[in-house]
Amino acid sequence: MKRREGRGTRISRISRTISELENLAGLYAVLFIAVTLIGAFTLPSLLYQEDQLYPKTIDTNSSLNPYERGGTPFNTTEVRAQYPENSPYLGYVTAYLTPVTRFIADHTPYLGTTIVAHPGGIIDEILYNTRGLDTVAETSILFVAFAIAAHLFRRED
Amino acid sequence: MFELPVTTIEGPEIFVIEFGDIVNYFTVYTAALFTFALLFTILVIISRPERQVDIAFGGDAFYTKDVTPAQMKFQRFMALACGLATLGAMMSGDVFNFTLFTSMVGITNIGIVAAYKYKHVLNAAFQYGIVAMIATVPLFGSAAIILATTGTLSMWELFGSTIAVPLIAKIFLVLGVMGEGMAPFYVAKAEITRAPGAPYVLMIHVSSLLLFLRVVEIVISM
Amino acid sequence: MKRENAFLIMIVAGAVCLAAGADWRTGFFAPWLAEILLIAAFPVFVLFLGLWWNASEGEEDIPFLGY
Amino acid sequence: MIDYLIFGTIIGLLFHGIHRKVIARIQGRPGPPIWQEILHTLKFSFKQTWIPKTASQTLFVWVVLVAIGIWSAALIVLVTEGSILLLFGIYMLHKIVEHGMGLSSGSPYGKFGAIRSVMSAASELPLFATVGAIYLFTGSLLLTDILAWQSAHGPLLIFAFPAAVALYVVILSKMHYSPFAIIESKEIVSGNMTEHFGVWRAGLEVAFALKTYVLLFAFVLLFLGPLPLWLVLAVMLLLLLSLSFICAFCPMLSPYDTVTMQSLTMGIVAVYIVIVGVILA
Numbered sequence: 001m002k003r004r005e006g007r008g009t010r011i012s013r014i015s016r017t018i019s020e021l022e023n024l025a026g027l028y029a030v031l032f033i034a035v036t037l038i039g040a041f042t043l044p045s046l047l048y049q050e051d052q053l054y055p056k057t058i059d060t061n062s063s064l065n066p067y068e069r070g071g072t073p074f075n076t077t078e079v080r081a082q083y084p085e086n087s088p089y090l091g092y093v094t095a096y097l098t099p100v101t102r103f104i105a106d107h108t109p110y111l112g113t114t115i116v117a118h119p120g121g122i123i124d125e126i127l128y129n130t131r132g133l134d135t136v137a138e139t140s141i142l143f144v145a146f147a148i149a150a151h152l153f154r155r156e157d
Numbered sequence: 158m159f160e161l162p163v164t165t166i167e168g169p170e171i172f173v174i175e176f177g178d179i180v181n182y183f184t185v186y187t188a189a190l191f192t193f194a195l196l197f198t199i200l201v202i203i204s205r206p207e208r209q210v211d212i213a214f215g216g217d218a219f220y221t222k223d224v225t226p227a228q229m230k231f232q233r234f235m236a237l238a239c240g241l242a243t244l245g246a247m248m249s250g251d252v253f254n255f256t257l258f259t260s261m262v263g264i265t266n267i268g269i270v271a272a273y274k275y276k277h278v279l280n281a282a283f284q285y286g287i288v289a290m291i292a293t294v295p296l297f298g299s300a301a302i303i304l305a306t307t308g309t310l311s312m313w314e315l316f317g318s319t320i321a322v323p324l325i326a327k328i329f330l331v332l333g334v335m336g337e338g339m340a341p342f343y344v345a346k347a348e349i350t351r352a353p354g355a356p357y358v359l360m361i362h363v364s365s366l367l368l369f370l371r372v373v374e375i376v377i378s379m
Numbered sequence: 380m381k382r383e384n385a386f387l388i389m390i391v392a393g394a395v396c397l398a399a400g401a402d403w404r405t406g407f408f409a410p411w412l413a414e415i416l417l418i419a420a421f422p423v424f425v426l427f428l429g430l431w432w433n434a435s436e437g438e439e440d441i442p443f444l445g446y
Numbered sequence: 447m448i449d450y451l452i453f454g455t456i457i458g459l460l461f462h463g464i465h466r467k468v469i470a471r472i473q474g475r476p477g478p479p480i481w482q483e484i485l486h487t488l489k490f491s492f493k494q495t496w497i498p499k500t501a502s503q504t505l506f507v508w509v510v511l512v513a514i515g516i517w518s519a520a521l522i523v524l525v526t527e528g529s530i531l532l533l534f535g536i537y538m539l540h541k542i543v544e545h546g547m548g549l550s551s552g553s554p555y556g557k558f559g560a561i562r563s564v565m566s567a568a569s570e571l572p573l574f575a576t577v578g579a580i581y582l583f584t585g586s587l588l589l590t591d592i593l594a595w596q597s598a599h600g601p602l603l604i605f606a607f608p609a610a611v612a613l614y615v616v617i618l619s620k621m622h623y624s625p626f627a628i629i630e631s632k633e634i635v636s637g638n639m640t641e642h643f644g645v646w647r648a649g650l651e652v653a654f655a656l657k658t659y660v661l662l663f664a665f666v667l668l669f670l671g672p673l674p675l676w677l678v679l680a681v682m683l684l685l686l687l688s689l690s691f692i693c694a695f696c697p698m699l700s701p702y703d704t705v706t707m708q709s710l711t712m713g714i715v716a717v718y719i720v721i722v723g724v725i726l727a
Contacts, residue, residue: 011703011706011707011710012700012703012706014706015700015702015703015705015706016702018344018702018705018706019344019702019705020344021280021281021284021344021345021348022284024284024285024287024288024344024345025284025287025288025291028288028291028292028335028336029291031332032291032294032295032332032336035295035325035328035329035332038325038328039325039328039329042323042324042325045323046302046305046306046323046325047306048305048306049305049306049307049308050308051308052304052308053178053304053308053309053310054304081177081178082178082309082310082311082314083175083177083178083180083311086175086176086177086178086180087177087178131177131178131179131251131253131254132176132177132179133176133177133179133181133245133251133254134179134251134253134254134257137242137245137254137257137258137261138257140238140241140242140261141257141260141261141264144235144238144261144264144265144268145264147234147235147268148235148264148267148268148271151231151268151271151272152271152272155227155272165585165586165587165588165591166529166531166581166586166587166588167529167531167532167587168528168529168588185528185529185532186529186531186532186535189519189532189535189536190535193516193539196512197542200504200505200508203504204502204503204504204505204508205502205503205504206502207500207501207502207505207506207549207550207551207552208500208552209500209552209554209557210500210552210553210554211554212554221500221552343564343565343566343567343705344565346564346567347561347562347564347565348561350545350549350560350561350564351557351561355502355505355546355549355550355552356502356504356505356550358549359505359542359545359546359549362541362542362545362564363542366538366539366541366542366567366570369538370535370538373531373574373577374531377531377577377578377581377587396448397448399447399448400447400448400449403447404447410526413447414447414519414522414526417447417448417451417518417522418515418518418519418522419515421448421451421514421515421518422510422511422512422513422514422515422518422649423511425514425648425649425652426507426510426511426514426645426646426649428491429490429491429492429495429644429645429648429649430495430645432491432492433491433492433493433494433495433644433645
């Protein structure tokens with residue numbers, strides 16, 4: 001095999017490309033675009049499932065528009081859940097409580113009454129009820145991101 | 158009450174933790190991964206960083222890099238968060254919840270090395286950050302496609318033979334995890350791990366490999 | 380590490396390994412318990428066997444923890 | 447069960463010795479006796495042992511325990527005929543052990559080895575192609591079912607040859623002196639094992655012996671089906687000899703070339719899986 005100086009075999013040229021840090025985002029993007037294109041071709045075969053677990057009707061006239069979930073305030077609302085037996089408070093705004101929260105809610109009138117008590121709760125209210133662990137995970141992501149930003153901002157140098 | 162529809166891949170579930178609609182589970186497989194993640198999370202808590210020795214080549218000179226206590230505290234906190242996110246992802250029984258934990262792993266991985274002042278490490282972390290951000294699109298996109306086409310997110314339903322998960326959603330899920338966990342070509346991760354603070358930096362690798370192992374299980378089962 | 384301590388840990392880990400092995404054969408307890416015990420005890424046994432072997436008997440203690 | 451572990455360790459160490467011997471003979475050297483690696487392990491375990499001052503002490507010791515633990519677990523999975531997904535999960539966890547081993551000491555050579563280990567994490571990708579291909583044929587990942595399928599239909603080696611090649615590449619990349627063994631190549635002393643000496647190294651030798659035994663054993667079980675023990679050992683030895691030949695003839699690849707080669711293997715097997723999947727489906 002005749003090689004020119006500094007070019008190497010095909011394999012080493014591929015190796016050189018993938019070893020460049022700056023190419024990384026580009027490589028990933030190419031992969032992503034390729035998959036998305038395949039996805040675009042399969043799009044007609046994707047059918048919307050009418051029987052949604054978390055149905056949502058959009059009432060554009062409501063003043064609460066994107067967040068409108070129907071029902072009357074301070075009353076029970078019709079909410080569907082995958083496993084209703086795990087959500088004994090289903091239909092109230094706080095459909096699912098962790099065991100600790102349920103203990104607190106049962107024993108004091110001050111806590112566990114609304115999930116809009118912290119930022120993650122709002123996100124969860126926007127999405128759907130009944131998914132307590134998501135609330136925890138989402139809040140944690142926000143918290144971690146905030147902690148990184150704060151640390152970078154506050155470090156001394 | 159809950160029984161995994163497919164037991165030929167990783168055996169039957171050992172036990173189930175119910176959080177409302179999110180029903181987490183342990184099989185022998187995920188329990189093994191969980192234990193491993195737990196082991197290394199504990200390691201992060203109890204061990205102290207090493208002091209990297211750098212040799213000035215061509216002479217006898219060498220010096221050690223020290224990790225300052227303030228930096229160590231932050232790194233340990235981030236590594237711990239990363240460990241917890243990994244633990245969550247290992248036991249999750251819900252696709253959306255899994256993607257959430259995955260993206261949290263992506264963020265904490267950058268957080269672990271973000272406080273360093275070494276230029277090449279920061280450079281790699283920056284590239285990684287870009288990829289992790291792009292990766293959230295396929296990651297959450299896959300959860301969205303799964304919900305739209307099947308009407309549910311619970312793995313207990315999705316693993317059953319009655320529900321067909323579209324191929325594109327599966328590929329998106331793998332692609333998203335690859336981006337968050339930095340699986341494809343590993344350049345950025347390799348450069349990131351040049352940072353001192355071995356137990357914490359190791360967590361980057363632990364989390365992304367475990368995520369990858371978990372997503373393989375999910376994708377084959379779906 | 381003191382020679383006696385290493386010996387003691389090695390013996391305990393070895394005993395656990397043997398017990399787990401015997402249990403797995405006879406099926407006295409659940410097999411998964413035997414497997415977990417074995418996985419946990421075997422590495423300890425191997426390392427402390429070596430540490431027991433190489434621990435010196437004289438006055439000096441080997442600098443096990445570096446400093 | 448403990449007898450399996452001890453048997454596996456001794457056979458694995460013996461295999462390492464044979465590996466060295468074969469490579470030496472091919473290269474025209476006399477080479478060490480085949481039981482050299484067993485003596486090696488004993489020798490290391492008698493040596494004085496401590497932990498380098500710069501090391502992250504807990505991690506430094508812990509990785510050795512974890513290394514032995516995961517490969518014991520892998521052998522148990524094989525013996526109890528559990529899920530091969532778990533087996534391959536353990537193989538990937540080994541990557542973390544390699545990485546931790548190198549980083550924990552603070553030594554620059556260890557660090558180079560560790561970083562190369564992260565880089566070459568692409569070596570795991572062919573593994574999942576193998577898992578995928580096997581699942582396509584047998585519809586199960588439990589070893590019991592795979593063995594039963596092979597008893598009924600014949601060895602998977604014939605049906606899923608590219609998957610066998612992929613697993614072969616994976617095993618090859620984990621052998622000592624292999625063209626893919628960039629993490630312990632000699633220009634970085636012993637790579638990530640550089641600072642683990644004495645008892646720690648003896649522990650690692652035990653873990654690596656178990657690893658070699660498990661990987662070869664898994665190959666035989668997965669692609670040739672249930673065989674009597676003596677035949678399994680014979681086939682494993684043959685497999686080892688073929689690996690030794692490759693290791694003796696091939697030079698060490700440069701780090702990113704190994705990544706490319708392994709990714710290409712993965713790509714070929716992935717194409718094969720798609721084709722088989724489409725035809726079978």
